[in-house]
Amino acid sequence: MKPICLVIGAGAGIGGNVARRFAQEGYHACLCRRSDEAGLTSMVEAIEKENGSASGFLLNAVEDGSIEERVAAIEADIGPIEVVVYNLGAQIGDRALADTSYKAFEMGWRLGTFGLFRTASAVCPAMEARGKGTILVTSATAAVRGNGGQHSHAAAMGGRRMLCQTLNAEFSSKGIHVAHIIIDGAVDAPDTLGKMLGPERFQQLRETRGLEHDGLLLPTEIAETYFYLAQQHRSAWTFEMDMRAFSDKPWWNH
Numbered sequence: 001m002k003p004i005c006l007v008i009g010a011g012a013g014i015g016g017n018v019a020r021r022f023a024q025e026g027y028h029a030c031l032c033r034r035s036d037e038a039g040l041t042s043m044v045e046a047i048e049k050e051n052g053s054a055s056g057f058l059l060n061a062v063e064d065g066s067i068e069e070r071v072a073a074i075e076a077d078i079g080p081i082e083v084v085v086y087n088l089g090a091q092i093g094d095r096a097l098a099d100t101s102y103k104a105f106e107m108g109w110r111l112g113t114f115g116l117f118r119t120a121s122a123v124c125p126a127m128e129a130r131g132k133g134t135i136l137v138t139s140a141t142a143a144v145r146g147n148g149g150q151h152s153h154a155a156a157m158g159g160r161r162m163l164c165q166t167l168n169a170e171f172s173s174k175g176i177h178v179a180h181i182i183i184d185g186a187v188d189a190p191d192t193l194g195k196m197l198g199p200e201r202f203q204q205l206r207e208t209r210g211l212e213h214d215g216l217l218l219p220t221e222i223a224e225t226y227f228y229l230a231q232q233h234r235s236a237w238t239f240e241m242d243m244r245a246f247s248d249k250p251w252w253n254h
């Protein structure tokens with residue numbers, strides 16, 4: 001039976017590429033995303049074309065029971081989940097306090113913090129019983145730095161970072177590797193950054209900073225690191241790391 005890598009938030013950027021990378025190494029990848037069925041199917045087909053094995057599921061992570069039911073169904077019908085990648089962001093764009101409704105603030109928390117808590121609650125008991133498992137959490141600059149317009153995003157991602165530390169404190173000695181990965185820069189991600197900017201501005205950004213300039217983080221390269229983290233020996237686990245393009249200033253320098 002193939003080990004399973006479950007990705008919650010699998011778009012054409014980090015999530016889908018991490019799923020693909022694990023599938024290239026013999027994992028069965030389970031890709032979950034909210035709404036884009038055609039995008040989901042095409043990512044599963046791309047993995048299968050490379051002789052990898054994958055399943056795709058539409059799932060809205062903010063709906064009650066959605067994550068819990070999907071985890072239980074995968075464990076029952078496909079097999080034990082060895083790696084979970086929690087890849088949902090909580091970025092709603094810069095908004096002043098007066099423009100951040102209670103609802104928007106709470107949505108950030110639901111995606112950024114509570115969704116990870118629910119995921120951990122769903123996967124940790126089985127991982128603990130098996131004495132092994134890996135939880136890779138994609139994070140953002142906002143997890144370590146509050147900034148203008150980031151009320152919802154920074155509170156949610158900062159909470160996520162503390163939750164990762166707390167999960168690590170409880171589960172590391174039980175064989176579960178938790179890693180909090182700070183993506184400190186813009187990613188060449190059409191389904192998130194691309195949609196936030198719109199097609200024209202995204203293409204402009206790619207042409208000025210991305211493509212041959214290597215100034216946007218490439219999801220395929222990020223995926224290499226995720227796979228590496230999941231293979232680390234338990235005598236030398238990374239809990240936290242950050243990544244940015246060579247031409248970007250790190251968060252503490254600006």
Ligand SMILES: NC(=O)c1ccc[n+]([C@@H]2O[C@H](COP(=O)([O-])OP(=O)(O)OC[C@H]3O[C@@H](n4cnc5c(N)ncnc54)[C@H](OP(=O)(O)O)[C@@H]3O)[C@@H](O)[C@H]2O)c1
Binds near residue numbers: 086187188219
């Ligand atoms: N993109 C950046 O520039 C950037 C920068 C710093 C950090 N990050 C971090 O990177 C992670 C995202 O990676 P990515 O930007 O490369 O995106 P991605 O993996 O290409 O896509 C993420 C996917 O999450 C799905 N999603 C959103 N809300 C969901 C929900 N409620 N339930 C289920 N799925 C949902 C979306 O699916 P649908 O498209 O089907 O709706 C989207 O395609 C986040 O943790 C974010 O904080 C990104």
